[in-house]
Amino acid sequence: MRSALPELTNVWAETFPDLSRPVSPRRTPAPRLLALNDDVAHDVSLDPDVLRTDEGVRFLTGERPAPGATPVAQVYAGHQWGVYKPLLGDGRAALLGERPRHSGGFADVHTKGIGPTSMSRVDGFATVGPMLREYLLGEAMHALGLPTTRALAVVATGAPRRFNGEMLPGAILTRVAASHIRYGSIEYAASLGDPQLLRRLVAHALERHYPGVAAGRYPARAFLDSVVGAAALQTAGWMGVGFVHGVLSTDNVLVSGETIDYGPCAFLDAYDPDAVFSSIDLHGRYAFRRQPEIMRWNLGRLAHALAGVLADDIDDGRAIGDEVVSTFDERYIAAWTGVFRTKLGLDASIDSSTVDRFAAEALSLLAAYRVDFTGFWRDLATAARGDSTAVRGAFPPAAASAVDAWLEGWSALQPDADRLATTNAVYIPRNHIVDDALKAAVAGDLDPVHELVELLRNPYTERHTSLARRLAAPPTTEVPFVTFCGT
Known part of the structure; x- marks a missing residue:
């Protein structure tokens, strides 16, 4: 049966093989959609209803490549803390491919927290808190009118990860950017x-x-x-x-x-x-x-x-x-x-x-x-x-x-x-409020995150809720x- 997922192009992977390395995102044991950004999905002509299916969720984790997609880890260097590092690169991420935007041009569809790549410095996995944080902050910046990458989705993997001695629920972020x-x-x-x-x-x-x-x-x-x-x-x-x-x-x-x-x-x-x-x-x-x-x-x-x-x-x-x-x-x-x-x-x-x-x-x-x-x-x-x-x-x-x-x-x-x-x-993402919402999400309650996102998406209009007053x-x-x- 033909996949319901739309095609992605591989412009970067095909044009710049010297700046790419093949990658195979790890299969997640029990993927579950924590957040889906319908606005971003529509911008790159992805059907939110399809993304909510099992096939769509596994596309968002990078496990189920869309037609035409060849995931790659991008290779780059960088000056960190003023010191040149000749090889950094995507240590836990993959560029799935590109999609045309309604607003014009193209956008990268990119996953983060997919497991190890050839450039990994740690195990390559991510956890719920930091991935939802990127979702929250990106939406806030977009609503404030500042150019930003944005989260398309955050998916819980069902595989807990050890972070700073603590076992935390694993997650993958799917991000959209003008490019990476x-x-x-x-x-x-x-x-x-x-x-x-x-x-x-x-x-x-x-x-x-x-x-x-x-x-x-x-x-x-x-x-x-x-x-x-x-x-x-x-x-x-x-x-x-x-x-x-x-x-x-x-x-x-x-x-x-x-x-x-x-x-x-x-x-x-x-x-x-x-x-x-x-x-x-x-x-x-x-x-x-x-x-x-x-x-x-x-x-x-x-x-x-x-x-x-x-x-x-x-x-x-x-x-x-x-x-x-x-x-x-x-x-x-x-x-x-x-x-x-x-x-x-x-x-x-x-x-x-x-x-x-x-x-x-x-x-x-x-x-x-x-x-x-x-x-x-x-x-x-x-x-x-x-x-x-x-x-x-x-x-x-x-x-x-x-x-x-x-x-x-x-x-x-x-x-x-x-x-x-x-x-x-x-309203801005007040640090203590963001932390409270993320702690609730890690414990299994996503309502504070979703309520916070809705407030941050319209930061200029005053609302009269308990969260709005604290924010x-x-x-x-x-x-x-x-x-x-x-x-």
Whole structure:
């Protein structure tokens, strides 16, 4: 009988065998669907009803290849914690193939937690908590308007795994992305010493992600310039919502500008520019305020990997790459100003220097008094309508004169209250709420996860439920929140 599953293409596997390795996802003893993202399924023309069948669930785990599919583990290198690692690659994941999107272009269909590959550093399996975490965080980022990979599904495998001495239920994540081409993919291709392979990879990435760019005689330069622009927008977006990626190495950054790998990430509660959440970031390399600096550093590694195809002479290629990367600072500042212009409710008639000044003064006040980042920006909508009680109440009495002076100056700029209410979120994935929901899911209760996802998918509209009230308020504890990579 013909499979009800639609076909996948194998463009990556067929075009780049040097950057792929065959993989056979392990069979799961008792797969059970924990979450299915109908919105993502429709975007890549997959029938949710089919995916809910036994055949569909086993497709989501990678065990049941769709017609035309050849699962492969992608090979890449990367700079982790500033140190070059020549071979990283998919140690527990497989690219199943590609699907056309309703919105245009193609998307990778990718599974994570499938068991060992030839590049595994641990056993290759994953557990319920981290996989549902990626689902939650991806949906939140998408709803906040930031480019991101998204979960198509999370499937419990029925095979418990030992993690940190504890037996936990196993799970597989099925993820959709514009592609999985990482900065580290370019680094690995460059390390093979085959300029033609690198040129083909650049041409493929340009066609996939930046088809409108006129590459002309210098496609590698056009590609790098496009990635720099996307990275500037991506990083400014993170800074605008208080997102800390947590492990911003070159193998965890995509050339598309989509956010990937929601492991030791978190959102700010009380504003702290030096916030670090990852349990292994002992020196604050990937702290919140350092993300623009680190992204620029990562782009420098990408540029040097491309040096051999940016010019005939490698030294000239590095100089060209450095020149392109040097534009990141200006582009990031422009993007950051745009983000905070919107967060302040100011229109285009207000000059950029004024926007930057009021944003910087606000952030300084938030940092000095550890005020909730998300709540402050949301409360500006009420303040713009003449009631600044909530904004003032977030600060201690000692800050009253400084806050009043800031509010007076900002109000004189005639901020748009409606814009503020539709662009500053009420709800973000509060770290303690996410943790509570994941603990419940691991214990077998999925209702908190599903309720949380529904709130996060519409973050600008206030709701009146118990979870909504808790999600809108920061925790009162002073105990620092800690995240883990989940491997």
